[in-house]
Amino acid sequence: MKIFYTTLFTILLVNTSTFFAQSKSYAPEEVIDQKFGIQMYEPLNMMLGRDTVRNDENGYAANGFIEDFYSSGQLLHKGFYVDGQLKIYKNFYPNGTVERNFRVTDLKKSKMSIYYSDGKPKSEIEYVETEAQKWTDYYPNGNVEFVEEYHKSFLYYIFKANYFEDGKPENTLELTDKKKLIYDQKYYHKNGNLKEEGEMKYNKALFDYERIGTWTKYDESGKAIKKVKYASGKVQSETDL
Numbered sequence: 001m002k003i004f005y006t007t008l009f010t011i012l013l014v015n016t017s018t019f020f021a022q023s024k025s026y027a028p029e030e031v032i033d034q035k036f037g038i039q040m041y042e043p044l045n046m047m048l049g050r051d052t053v054r055n056d057e058n059g060y061a062a063n064g065f066i067e068d069f070y071s072s073g074q075l076l077h078k079g080f081y082v083d084g085q086l087k088i089y090k091n092f093y094p095n096g097t098v099e100r101n102f103r104v105t106d107l108k109k110s111k112m113s114i115y116y117s118d119g120k121p122k123s124e125i126e127y128v129e130t131e132a133q134k135w136t137d138y139y140p141n142g143n144v145e146f147v148e149e150y151h152k153s154f155l156y157y158i159f160k161a162n163y164f165e166d167g168k169p170e171n172t173l174e175l176t177d178k179k180k181l182i183y184d185q186k187y188y189h190k191n192g193n194l195k196e197e198g199e200m201k202y203n204k205a206l207f208d209y210e211r212i213g214t215w216t217k218y219d220e221s222g223k224a225i226k227k228v229k230y231a232s233g234k235v236q237s238e239t240d241l
Contacts, residue, residue: 025069026076028094037114037122038091038099041077045102046085047110049130053084061085070094093117116140128152143167156181156202168192173200173209183209193222198230 031038043052056062061084068077074096079089091099100114114123120142126134131154137146144167148160162170171187181202187195198215202208210233217226229236 023067023069025071027071031076032093032099038077041079041086041089041091044079044081044084044086046082046087047102047104047130048127050085054081055084139165141165151175155204155207157183164190182212185211189218189220191220193220194218198228203232 031040033039042048043050044054054062054066062081063083065078065080067075070076072094074094075092077089077091079086081087086102088103090101093099095117097117097119098113098115099117100112102110102112104110108129110127112123112125112127113121114125116122118140120140121138123138124134124136125132131150133152133154134149135147136144139145143165144163145165146162149158150156151158156175157173158175159173161172164170168190169186169188169192172185174184176182176184176199181204183200183202184197185200186197189195196215196217198211199213200209201212203210211230212232213230215228215230216224217228219225224241226241227239229238
């Protein structure tokens with residue numbers, strides 16, 4: 001990794017102008033999706049195993065830095081290309097705010113940061129090779145909406161959670177026994193009180209999570225109202241409290 005960046009900076013110091021391939025310009029409505037942002041460069045991301053290739057003005061696979069612009073002249077995209085595919089890049093909104101920033105952190109890992117147009121974080125994604133190992137989404141108000149983290153094998157979660165817009169948890173799944181793959185699962189009412197809680201077990205044969213043991217259900221005031229006993233995801237008995 002040090003060799004890559006040293007070589008890059010050396011070339012830039014020699015002659016930056018020769019390192020830019022063909023640029024293009026776009027109207028904002030052509031490139032910005034209201035929900036997903038600027039997605040047009042994702043197929044070129046070589047670190048995520050994509051295979052689309054961008055060519056330069058001579059028809060060859062692009063190499064070096066390329067800048068694209070909005071029709072207004074504002075910078076839209078700046079990326080470093082290797083054999084027509086993106087290694088690192090930033091996209092920008094028409095107001096100049098960064099829309100996303102993709103960078104390599106080591107030989108196998110990379111990170112994508114995506115932002116709302118006001119600069120607040122929208123998503124933070126950490127990749128190992130081509131797979132997303134950690135993913136966090138945010139509401140426009142800045143509160144966390146969703147979090148997930150996979151084990152390094154990518155077969156099962158270490159942690160997963162959804163949150164209401166006010167920041168209170170909606171549900172959480174947390175690995176508590178690494179050997180037996182037992183999880184603590186909780187569901188919440190919108191007022192923040194517990195709705196349901198119990199244990200889950202990851203079934204390797206089914207690639208799925210199953211309810212086990214005794215679960216407790218609560219009303220909105222937080223009062224326990226029912227006990228439900230599970231085995232391999234199936235209800236064995238129910239008891240009102």
